[in-house]
Amino acid sequence: MDKECQDLTDRLSAYLDGDLAGDDLEEIIKHLDECGCCRECLGELRQVRDALRKMKAPEVPAGLTDRLKACLKQNRNK
């Protein structure tokens, strides 16, 4: 990873998410066109992001909402 890659690496995820515009966007498109290392990195980041988006929601403990409601009620009646 050379100096230019290091300067641009923090913007790779923003590029992946469509969160870049103007000069920042142009600069990274140009760099990706020339740098296989960053293209590889971008692909891996996409895999991580997509996997995270597919994670199942963990189960919520039974009775959680009832316990929270009771706690708020008790606090209200103090």
Next chain:
Amino acid sequence: MDELAEEKRILELIGAGDAAGFDLLVERFAPRLFRYALRMCGDESEAEDALQETFLTVQEKIGQFRGEGRLRNWLYKITGNACLQKHRANKGRRVTELRLDDIMTHEDRITEEPPSWRLDPAEQALSAEMAQRLEQAITQIPETNRQVLILRDVEGLSTRETALALDITEETVKVRLHRARAFVRRLLKDYFEGK
């Protein structure tokens, strides 16, 4: 009823002093806030404690919510703070943030051609093992980066919503998110490569 309309209804009930407003608030938001807290704390009991603190804070400070943003984002902000406070209290550790060096493997520094990931992550994401590895990886991300990753990639907030929920700039959200993803990438590199 859509989420925005529901938030409005909850605020109206609470504003009118109707206790049903808080019941509705808990029913509507507790499950998703619990999931956020669980991934932040990494422990079910600690997450439930943080959530209890969250709703007590909300009950006390709901008058300060000015309604300029989403109630949901304000709740994420309070939950995140409760989790960080628990973390500091329980672990006696300072909240940390990833630096660029933390996300670069040794190989990244010395070669221009890192190895390709061989397996299809879309399929891996559906496997129990992959899900477990991801959950474990999330708990290892430093807290400030972890918050951003969970809100953006797991909970699905936009960059702007995440910035508002965490009181940070959108630029900071982008940098923290990138470093968190890169950190997970580094932790799971062997797995993705099929080693």
